[in-house]
Amino acid sequence: MSASKHLRWIRPDAVVEALEGIVSNVPSTNVKPAADPASAARVLARKAATRAAAVSGALALPPGVLGMVTVLPDLVVIWRIQAQMVADIAGLFGREVELTRAHMVYCLFRHAASQAVRDIAVRTGERLVMRHVSQAALKSVLAGVGLSITQRAAGSLASRWLPIAGAGAVAAYAYYDTLQVAKTALRVLDSPVAQEAA
DSSP, X not given: OOHHHHTTTSOHHHHHHHHHHHHSSOOOOOOOOOSXXXXXXXXXXXXXXXXXXXXXXHHTOSXXXXXXXXXXXXXXHHHHHHHHHHHHHHHHTTOGGGOOXXXXXXXXXXXXXXXXXXXXXXXETTEEEEXXXXXXXXXXXXXXXXHHHHHHHHHHGGGGGSHHHHHHHHHHHHHHHHHHHHHHHHHHHTSOEEEOOO
């Protein structure tokens, strides 16, 4: 099957709707500030990546059409794991109250859809400035992220037709992707961050 035929299994509007659901509320955390937050965050990230890989690999096991139907639920579960990880990393740094939807979008998708999120944050010297993002602007950013994710997912749907090997590849990517989110969260939370005035 070509990537264009796979698009029927992953509709961009459904992806954007799922993204809006993920970032509409920043998750709370019970994680307390750590003496060495960067080291604790790396441990937390590996645990979250392992969990994401296990879930994603399991959801990729059903072959054929059933496997295609699990793609969006798989993405949503992984994004929820990653969003909670970002909130928990913020807790380790004692900065959970600073997290906004813009922070969440930037941390979750900076590595996968850098063009779409490039206007959310700007580095000025040592400081990262998170821009105020209106609801309309956030919707536009999420549309860009959704398109990028849809295209990437459509190109990799062939792995759903190979149950065991495909599940292994999907799990490995979920692990890698979660660690990339953690790296971005560490960069954001371990440096001075300013919120641009509305």
